[in-house]
Amino acid sequence: MKRSLLVFFLISLLGISCTSLPKKGQKQFASGEYQYAIGTFSRILEKDPDNRDANFYVAESYRLSNRVEKSSSYYEKLVDNEPEFENLYRLGLSYKAQGENEKAMESFERAKGLTVDDDYLRLVNHELSVLTKVGEIKDYWPNIEIQNYTSLNTAGPDYAPVASEGYLYFASSRQASGIYPATGVPYTKLFRTKAEGVRVDVQNIQAMPEFRNEEGLNQGAIAISPDGNTIIYARGNSTSNKDLPDVHLFASYFRGGGFTQPIWMPLNEDEFWWNSTPAFSPDGNTLYFASNRPGGQGGTDLYQATKLANGDFGNPVNLGAQINTPGNEMFPRVTKDGKIFFASDGHPGLGKLDIFVAEPIDGGGYEVKNLGPKVNSSADDFGIFFTNYPQEGFLTSNRAGGAGDDDIYSFEDKTPKPKVVNVLLNVTTLEKKEDGSEEILPQTRVALYDASNKMTGGDFSNQNGRVRFTLAPDENFSLIASKAGYFSKSITYDTRGKTPKQEDLIQDVTNIVLDTTIVLDVLVLDKAIVLENIYYDLDKADIRPDAAEELDKLVTILKDNPTISIELSSHTDARATDAYNDALSQRRAESAVAYMVSKGISEDRLVAKGYGKRQLIIKDAKTEEEHQVNRRTEFKVIEVK
CATH class of the missing domain: 3.30.1330.60 (OmpA-like domain)
Incomplete structure (x- = not known):
């Protein structure tokens, strides 16, 4: 009897446990604790691999925590049982994030045939269009070299580096005091260390001293104004019910010898909108950032806000459909020549987030270009920052071969410097005698002019009638010789075709010596x-x-x-x-x-x-x-x- 009661108790306990797991996982999912939800529903899938709800929640947890590439096997299970639009569309996104473009196109095509909804059709047609253009991607900087800054990175996330006034600022999970339940990785804080260009002092990294890092939430992408007096950064993901429900921008200002405690920025507008990845314009009068506020193209879009008279930034304006897509755009970086560098998974790319550049075009608008496989990978690539535009800087990537999560990479443009060719032109000044012979004419003024008729040199010929000029290759010049008692005379001199091609040069500097003469006639009054x-x-x-x-x-x-x-x-x-x-x-x-x-x-x-x-x-x-x-x-x- 006692044995029967014990068996009954164990069966009842097991039933209660099985029933409570889905509820527990759903509660975790609803709270944004996606990593915990994955763990809970994975326990159910161990015993029931085809469980519809478990596959759904694991797939969605990976997607919503920016790990959509890990969700394909779960969406495949859902598609096998329920070939619905959303399942096929998200399966396509997962394949795309893995660089499996043929599979992605097949999923998107199937999804397209399962809907007549205009919004859904816009999304899937955009993805199909993007995939057809992937083969057109070329390297924007063919000679760029990227290296993992291994001595700076940790096993956790290290990302979004920004240089200012001799320091490198970045976000990192080192010294973390808690786990972010959405991803299962430690919360990130803001750090700094001394840096000169892309050379970083990795021995003396410290938590940024301008203001205190907060516990139990993520402090992420940071922007520092050109004058160094304003710090804006993204802060959020707190599990406290008393904190803001999403990521927002906070600002700290240099006042009275120190920085103020960070304050919430009015441009966030709504506590349920996500606002992050800030960046200043080169003059500091415009703030660029990413937001998922209503009215955009979809996902997160890039916005710009202008500095107001009181020093705040207001009236955010969407950067428009040439830059923003139904996907996600973030991590803007604006350069002095008007280009906007940013990360996106909505333009034709190699997988997840790629880094792009929007180049201004005549007449207004932008042309968007992928920076190519020398910069981007099938993983997330984002957060570009130039320490010497466009030759060197930093970016972030979680590509294979890193320390384990988001890593900071340095990059340098290794384009070989063109070999120098100097055209050394020896000019000899002569005079024509009565019998037609020619003799050296010393102390003759010779002036050199470029193709735009601008004087670029001048000197007197020596006692041997010689004067030397250094000319650029492949250009037109003119020379004017003059001396009292003689007719001044001009000649043209063309260096085009008189120097070796760059690919034929061996030495870094090659001097080509050429010769020409200018013959002057005696100026005599009334001589016919x-x-x-x-x-x-x-x-x-x-x-x-x-x-x-x-x-x-x-x-x-x-x-x-x-x-x-x-x-x-x-x-x-x-x-x-x-x-x-x-x-x-x-x-x-x-x-x-x-x-x-x-x-x-x-x-x-x-x-x-x-x-x-x-x-x-x-x-x-x-x-x-x-x-x-x-x-x-x-x-x-x-x-x-």
Whole structure:
């Protein structure tokens, strides 16, 4: 009898225990104690693997505690028994978080066929669109190198680093005094240590001294104003009924030699809205943060709030649908060039949260780009901070190979510095003698101008007529040589195609030595200088194209020598009458002058003179070649101001 009563008691106790487990788990789930709920319902699944409720609560607990990648086996059980939209959609999210994109697309397609609800269709169509674009992701910084800061990280979460005034601030579960029941990991506090760039003093990490870390809740992502006088951070997840029910932003201000106790910020607006991951604009006048408040695109969206006259931040504005998605956007970081870096699981990515950049485009709006596999992984990647934009900084990731949870990583852009090519141009200044020979012309001023006609150098040639300039490769230059008693002369010099390609260079610095000469003519008043190849059609004074090319050279001489005035003369051969030749040569001279005026030469500097056949070089010309010598155009300097 006693034995029968004992068996009955044990059976009754077991029944009560089985009945109480689901209620216990549901209570834990409803309280946001997701890790505890997972433990409770896992006990039921050990005996009943197909239990619908247990699979549901474990799957949802993983999803709601940001571990959706661990939920797929439980959603699969639910789908096998209840192929409903929500089960298939969330199974797709789980596959996507694991990088199993084909499985994810199959689940999303099945889910799409099970609903006519517009909101559901918008969600699933967005996910399908995102997955089709994953193959287009490219590395934003092809030469970036990322390293786990192993000596800084612990087995628990270490995340969201921010540098300010020689210190690195971050959130960490070290020195924790309790367990966050949603994830089963210790609560996080705020710490700091000295840092220079990405080099961190890991031996002297301390709890941040500006204000006291609170016990029994998470103190997370932190922002420090550019002037160092305002600290804003996320605080929440308390299990106390007397505390706020969600995560909110708190601010501490430097007053009277110290920081104030943190106070709740009015921009949180509602105690049931989640507000976190703050960041200041480079000028400190705008605060960016993430929130799940109503009216957004879905999940958590990025907002900006402008500093008010009283120093608070107000009137949060959603950053819009180009940046925000039905998924989650958080951890904004705005740079001086107007780019917005942020984390998202709603844009085309490699798994869970990836880091993206929104680049401003002409006409307004943004183009969003994934930073690519050199930065992102299939796990969560977020919280980028630049210590020297864009060359180096920190980010957070819980990718494989870390210390066990969220870890802080440093990154540096290792793009090789381009090899330097110097073009060393040796310029020799010469003068042309009466017999046509050339001799060294020392102490000649040579000026160097770039393609925009800006003077970039100048010097006098030495006794050997040499002067050297260092030029950039693949550019256009001009050189003007001048000396009293000589015509100034300009030449162009092009270094394009005269240097090796970058990929062919071996040394860090390569000097290419090139040479050129500038020959100056003696400037003599009233000395006739023949312009070669100035031809006119028979009995005409129109400037032919070939004559225009020669006159352009004279235009250059006049521009190089702005202090001279010239007489431009036209001569005919001995054939035809004096009156006819005088008139024809005058028209030709005037036509040439008019052409040069059209090229920008002041008419005051030009005198047109037709000499007809009165100044023949060959007086008894017989052949056509001899007549051509007489038919010439000349100029002579008649004044030097």
